[in-house]
Amino acid sequence: MAGEFDLIARHFTRPVRRAALGVGDDCALLRPVPGMQLAVSCDMLVEGRHFLSTVAPERLGHKALAVNLSDLAACGAEPLACTLALALPRADEAFVAGFAQGLFGLADAHGIELVGGDTTAGPLNICITVIGQVPPGQALLRSGARAGDELWVSGALGDARLALEVFRGQVAMTALTGDDFESLRRAMEQPQPRVALGLALRGVASSAIDLSDGLAGDLGHILQRSGVGATVNVDALPRSAILAAQTAALQHECLVAGGDDYELLFTAPPGQADAVRAAGRAAGVAVTRCGSIEDRPGLRVVGADGQPLARSFRGYDHFA
């Protein structure tokens, strides 16, 4: 079995191009672009909470970085570098090789470098910190939503949650084709961070957040920090044909309280609707208007008829 230092060196040490110094010293050294602000975020992934033990290492490596890049996307920041800390039950070469392949695949697609990290024995745990850059004053914040703004969401919601329900046995796998199941599973295991959309929304969106804990909970953060309320039209929320074929109750649960979507939820003044659509086209991602920001506090989830749904939703709490 390979020792710790060998394992790290073999799979995670690559020459850096943009950083002044990469993996292998006490610190990595970065050269920030003068005048840019740095955007920093970190996410920790734990087995059973953020991924299932059945996930392929390649997909886990992808997802661990994707959820972090999604935070940069929600901020409108350009990704620069990341660090990776990994606790592994044992020095499992095949796992590390697959994990590194998935992580570097996504890192390369976004021009981001792994500049440092740590590996230790312990219950499986993945912690990535990402660093990006954004011109001063142009970051998309949670606090910028204003009454009268329209609410938008990227991509389609709920497939990751539907996949989880299939794994949990709440939805019969026999009700799905093999292709459908694989499509749902990919939504859960290989989310695509909306980095290009976040960049295109600078100067267009008034606030943004990425959807990790479900629309109701994450929208709640925007409402709280912006001091506003919102009405969401659940029938307007974008969904796949697979989810649209499920019961209304399951659709609503997956769309509004689903979690693990990693789409962008954002607000923009009505006059920016064309600019929002142009940003979506430029980024190659669908954008859908799904509600409005109001002075009245609280979140109202309504159907196409404007009537509130006869149920409530709550955000995901990791300790609930």
Next chain:
Amino acid sequence: MAGEFDLIARHFTRPVRRAALGVGDDCALLRPVPGMQLAVSCDMLVEGRHFLSTVAPERLGHKALAVNLSDLAACGAEPLACTLALALPRADEAFVAGFAQGLFGLADAHGIELVGGDTTAGPLNICITVIGQVPPGQALLRSGARAGDELWVSGALGDARLALEVFRGQVAMTALTGDDFESLRRAMEQPQPRVALGLALRGVASSAIDLSDGLAGDLGHILQRSGVGATVNVDALPRSAILAAQTAALQHECLVAGGDDYELLFTAPPGQADAVRAAGRAAGVAVTRCGSIEDRPGLRVVGADGQPLARSFRGYDHFA
């Protein structure tokens, strides 16, 4: 029991002074000083590997940040900001409160801000990423040691390892006074990162590393990256009176293979000896010359008589 968001908000959200935006959005925003390089490092701490379950939460909060600041110190970087990811078996208010107190105590002492993080349920795991700054070209690297340089170490070595041996029952607690035991325990649980010394050694030291895995292993990294060898005089290694009262074999083990020292091991040309001593005085830390860098590859550990010790030492491998 408090929910995740409440718990984070109550204990980890404080107004930031130097950062443009702190905890509570998708990303934190930092304003780097134009022209400075950023130094980035991350360390993950796992129960049973990096700390014992008996440690007080305050001391654990201190240590988790200290081992990261120690990496900045070894780089000669000035600490700026950190992120914290925390996996907790349950939302334990007393633990989080104590942990935050210990972490912020050390953070405040070094003028560093907690700007972001993540909290989740899971086996106890602490991952901190630190960001510092250093003028271009002035970072202390592992690769700068040259034959003829002298080898130096800060503080005293081995007490953390001796404490571990007491906890393991390998050293009888009855052989120590209560004050002695507390002193050893503090060395293990509350290491002091040598940030001021690292800053003072810019332009003086030719290479540096912080001692986390034991002198033999960590010096090995300098030797490998610098393409040199070294002789270490074990009798010259600085130690506490408590360690000096133990058997020679135990002293050697604690000094050379101990781990968890978080002192700086560094090299400097002989002509810089006075400057090294001045740096130590300025930082209020003892500095001791303990060996020399040589062209001949490998690490030789000798006694005061110049004869090699009749045993070998190896670095700490987290998977061994």
